[in-house]
């Protein structure tokens with residue numbers, strides 16, 4: 001190269017050589033200037049243009065341009081600049097600066113054409129206006145954002161090189177509660193999103209940023225296969241505890257009138273520290289119910305999680321909680337009367353009874369709705385069955401496993417639409433622990449708490465790694481109460497469960513909450529063997545002793561909290577408030593606070609029960625009238641038609657009869673069919689049928705034993721009696 005240059009210099013005459021060198025210097029200076037401008041085209045380019053515009057004004061003057069014509073271009077130039085920039089950036093300040101600068105150019109040329117550029121006032125005026133335009137543009141919000149974005153891109157390039165992700169491009173950065181989330185285009189890296197989420201990219205980035213590995217998470221972008229998300233937590237997510245507002249006095253405890261429906265929103269279990277969003281669990285919404293499968297190692301936080309679930313569920317007007325904990329009995333003991341039913345340590349019969357009740361409820365509700373989604377209400381509540389230590393109920397070593405298994409299978413297969421939902425927890429998600437694959441296959445929700453090995457996660461959520469979910473064996477090392485909540489669509493959120501590990505405080509909360517106000521449909525409740533006697537407890541209270549069934553987690557000293565005894569011998573006295581058979585109310589009569597609570601609970605319960613009652617009529621009916629009406633009704637089959645026409649047929653009688661007769665058409669229905677349809681006694685139905693016949697709502701044909709009823713339009717003998 002050096003040799004070739006020398007040869008060329010030899011061929012050139014001396015003077016010419018000098019000229020070319022000067023030109024080259026000028027060219028190099030111009031190139032260097034161009035490079036300098038290119039490094040910051042917005043500000044340096046504008047400054048260059050503003051400097052060049054001054055002599056351009058001189059040219060306009062010398063050329064004798066028409067100042068009026070030039071000046072007239074100012075307004076359209078400004079308007080065009082405003083429209084174009086505002087559309088792109090939506091910043092009034094930025095658009096105003098650009099529009100003023102664009103309008104200023106023709107105005108400057110007009111001024112210069114008129115006055116020339118050699119006068120001092122013109123020079124000062126132009127310099128001031130140009131400096132203002134440059135500053136306004138340079139410090140506009142749009143340029144500030146653009147500069148910050150460039151800095152971030154540069155930082156990302158450095159990080160990407162260090163992490164071995166050359167060729168990647170930063171697409172967006174979003175501030176999170178604890179750091180930042182980057183969206184990265186990886187198409188030019190030659191690697192796929194799945195490769196990167198599975199590899200060591202997160203660890204490399206964490207190492208470069210001097211953070212613990214778990215504070216960087218790489219996940220796929222479900223909407224773009226060529227992009228990934230990288231979440232970097234620069235602040236410690238676990239620095240703050242997650243207390244439960246009901247235990248710290250931060251939340252007003254619900255009383256009957258203020259409780260919400262299960263349809264009003266998901267259960268809140270904890271906090272996602274990344275976003276500050278609640279860790280939520282949907283057990284029932286307008287799309288129906290969802291079963292929940294929970295996996296956790298010993299001490300992984302199951303009891304605390306269940307405390308949260310029960311706290312949230314018992315705060316709803318239309319949920320009843322049944323709990324089965326045959327291993328330690330903690331939930332039935334702690335939550336006592338707030339549960340509708342419970343089975344504790346070794347209470348196998350009770351556990352089987354609860355599961356049997358559930359299957360009957362499912363069958364009866366499905367029969368009534370034809371399999372449609374159940375609509376929960378305080379008188380037809382969702383039933384949430386909590387099973388802790390699933391293996392004690394369903395595992396190979398369970399003495400009732402063979403009986404419990406088909407019942408649980410029935411619940412998980414058919415309970416969803418009938419509003420009977422299972423939330424079952426175990427140490428492992430294997431078939432040995434769950435009894436069968438059904439709890440997995442039918443569980444819409446999966447919750448993984450702390451587990452010992454990553455393989456445990458695979459038992460519950462086979463594709464957890466591909467989905468970028470955290471490994472709960474290593475997630476937030478040393479932090480207790482962490483949880484990963486995954487719904488049926490594989491949408492997940494990880495965080496920390498609200499701290500309800502102080503069992504004394506939880507037991508006091510449960511006692512304040514009292515009995516559920518929701519009640520099962522009476523006709524279904526009547527079909528459940530032993531259900532109506534489920535709250536029987538022995539009359540030991542009132543003698544300074546804690547009720548039978550109390551375990552280590554006692555109530556605060558000097559206070560007796562009513563606890564259910566989940567016996568299955570049918571003995572004892574009814575502990576229901578108001579139904580103690582004269583042996584006690586389930587509280588210590590000397591404990592004023594307990595009596596006060598009981599009284600408030602009773603008022604709330606009565607108010608809740610009266611909520612749906614019709615308002616009394618304006619004028620009372622006298623007793624004599626009532627007696628006469630009863631006598632007239634009793635004689636309905638013998639009354640003359642006029643008397644029967646004075647008696648109204650209630651809707652709950654008329655509707656099923658007319659519906660059935662409409663369905664049957666010309667086939668009609670027998671008295672037995674109509675007894676079945678109304679669910680009332682035979683003699684009562686016969687009387688209503690006589691009254692309805694005299695109202696001409698129906699017709700009866702045939703002799704006594706073979707009588708059939710029809711709607712008038714299906715009367716097989718329309719001319720009968722004419």
Ligand SMILES: Nc1ncnc2c1ncn2[C@@H]1O[C@H](COP(=O)(O)OP(=O)(O)OP(=O)(O)O)[C@@H](O)[C@H]1O
Nearest residue numbers: 297298299300301302303304480481497498499501
């Ligand atoms: N959300 C939480 N916040 C703070 N600490 C918690 C939380 N969850 C659990 N812990 C701590 O972990 C301990 C064990 O929790 P917990 O009793 O709920 O676990 P477990 O799975 O029910 O245990 P086991 O397997 O013995 O039944 C608690 O005593 C408490 O100290």
